[in-house]
Amino acid sequence: MTLQEPKQTKFKKSHINAAIRYIILIFIGIILIYPILWMFGASFMENADIFGSVGILPPFDRVVWDHFPSAWQLSTxxxxxxxxxxxxxxxxxxxxxxxxxxxxxxxxxxxxxxxxxxxxxxxxxxxxxxxxxxxxxxxxxxxxxxxxxxxxxxxxxxxxxxxxxxxxxxxxxxxxxxxxxxxxxxxxxxxxxxxxxxxxxxxxxxxxxxxxxxxxxxxxxxxxxxxxxxxxxxxxxxxxxxxxxLVDFDVLVPFGRVFAAATLALLPTIGIFFACSRYFVESVTSSGGKE
Amino acid sequence: MGTGDNAAPGSDKKAAIKRKIKMTAYFLLIPWFIGITVFRIYPMIMNLYYSFTEFHPLGEPSWIGVSNYLEMFTADPVFWPSVVATLRYVLIGTPLVMAAAFFIAFVLNFKLKGVNLFRTAYYIPSILGGNVAVSILWVRMFHPIGPVNTVLGAFGAEPINWFANPSFAPFTLIILSAWQFGSVMLIFLAALQNVSPTLYEAADIDGARKWRQLFAITLPIITPVMLFNSINVLLRHFQEFNAAALITGGGPLNATRFLNLYIYEMAFPSLRLGYAAALTWVLLAGIGVLTAILFVSSRHWVHYND
Missing domain, CATH: 1.10.3720.10 (MetI-like)
Incomplete structure (x- = not known):
């Protein structure tokens, strides 16, 4: 029994260590991904709901669906x-x-x-x-x-x-x-x-x-x-x-529409990245690549 | 090319094969040779020449001696603020990205489930960061009533007018750059994973504490990677264009008018190619000096063991 005790504290210690690492990783992950999620969520919102809010989901009774169709028609x-x-x-x-x-x-x-x-x-x-x-x-x-x-x-x-x-x-x-x-x-x-x-x-x-x-x-x-x-x-x-x-849009333009356009612009990049993330990660790590 | 008289027929054949290999290589390198002379070496020389000329994009360059350089150093009210803005961005941004990348790599370097998922997720900002769409997003993130101020307000902070204040505007760009630490982090992580576990085991037996191991084993071993990364990150910061052009437009009061942006503005909207060429040499000199400092100082802090 006396011999087992240090082993157990070591076991516990490694668990605490792992928990701390997970907490840090998840916290940082949320901060990193938040802007992208917020942009996506806000493309379904009215201006009034985008202003002063940090939420990423539009209020259920005021979901705006037509920002994406109008962003599709990007210019006149x-x-x-x-x-x-x-x-x-x-x-x-x-x-x-x-x-x-x-x-x-x-x-x-x-x-x-x-x-x-x-x-x-x-x-x-x-x-x-x-x-x-x-x-x-x-x-x-x-x-x-x-x-x-x-x-x-x-x-x-x-x-x-x-x-x-x-x-x-x-x-x-x-x-x-x-x-x-x-x-x-x-x-x-x-x-x-x-x-x-x-x-x-x-x-x-x-x-x-x-x-x-x-x-x-x-x-x-x-x-x-x-x-x-x-x-x-x-x-x-x-x-x-x-x-x-669209960067210098003024208050009269629905922000949601601009965000919808930005989302549409990023989608192919995000899609290709997820489809091929293995190639990206491997080539960066193996050859010490640029960004 | 041998005269064949005193050479054995076998070595003649060998020479012919050697010659064929040589000619094939030169043939394959023709495109590269054209590229390097026409699009790299020749432009570098011309850039030096243009910097001593007045050059409208629709006309031809005309020699004006060192006037561009004189104007830049003595008469241009934007030049020095632009140099200061560039250096501030480089000198704050580079260490910040390095520290963030190393810290996350250190936390990730652990046998945990889902590490690969985090590794991939953290890399996404690096892929997207330069996109115009992200600039649109950043303008809104730091809007006076945008989410950043809302979160700060929850901690009791007064709302900040990020883009109107010359001391805050550069930080919106520095934060955007720090957001893209992913590729640097991946290189650190690969280096950390290459550190032989026996070193740590030996240190454990010697009773060295984890923090001591970090400074005595881990950091010295990855110093070559640190040098490589810091040069890359430095170059990236010196050449920042998209964010400054789109998010802050160089303002307010030139606080974010980085040299790379100013060079563009002088060359194309202002149609002064000669002056822009002269500015280019200042930017290149800045890159050269800071890279040289890193290389020279690396003799004292980089350890090469193999």
């Missing part, structure tokens, strides 16, 4: 689908080009021996830390001279050329874990370099390629500055710019 002439389509018109090419160009570049750097390889790798690492602002104005001038201002292409031409060193680096890191014997066997069987990449490596690289695609997509959905600079026309207006026009 266009539904939210028009703006979504415009966003996708630069985002889909961006995702595809980023994946292709970054994979090929990473393949060349990690699988071939050639003079200058170390210099190439060093440039990739150095450009990892280069902020976008360093190139912003000259790239704008370049786009102007190429006649690409106010075209969707201005937001994806760069991505054809593996300019995102972060993704190149991520794929290189992943490729290092794949045994070289695989591609050597393929080249003995007569595959050329691109065939080896496509038939042998790409299937193994699938998780990292999906991660690259997802991050490109997410950052593109959040991109406001790019469209602000390059997509100045009404016909090319993407979702981020259409939403930005």
């Amino acid at each position: 002439h266009n539904t939210i689908l028009f703006y979504y389509a415009n966003t996708l018109r630069f985002l889909i090419p961006r995702v595809i080009f980023t994946i292709i160009s970054c994979t090929i570049t990473a393949y060349a750097i990690s699988r071939f021996n050639f003079p200058g390889k170390r210099i190439v790798f060093t440039i990739v690492i150095v450009t990892l830390l280069m902020p976008e602002v360093a190139f912003r104005i000259p790239v704008y001038v370049l786009m102007r001279d190429l006649g690409l201002l106010n075209t969707f292409a201005s937001l994806y031409v760069q991505d054809m050329f593996a300019v995102n060193s972060f993704f190149v680096f991520m794929i290189i890191q992943f490729m290092r874990t794949i045994p070289r014997e695989l591609d050597e066997a393929a080249s003995i069987d007569g595959c050329n370099a691109l065939q080896t990449l496509w038939f042998i490596l790409v299937p193994v690289l699938r998780p990292i390629i999906i991660s690259v695609g997802l991050f490109t997509f997410m950052w593109g959905m959040n991109d406001y500055l790019g469209p602000l600079i390059y997509l100045t026309g009404a016909e090319t207006r993407p979702l981020s710019l259409a939403l930005a026009a």
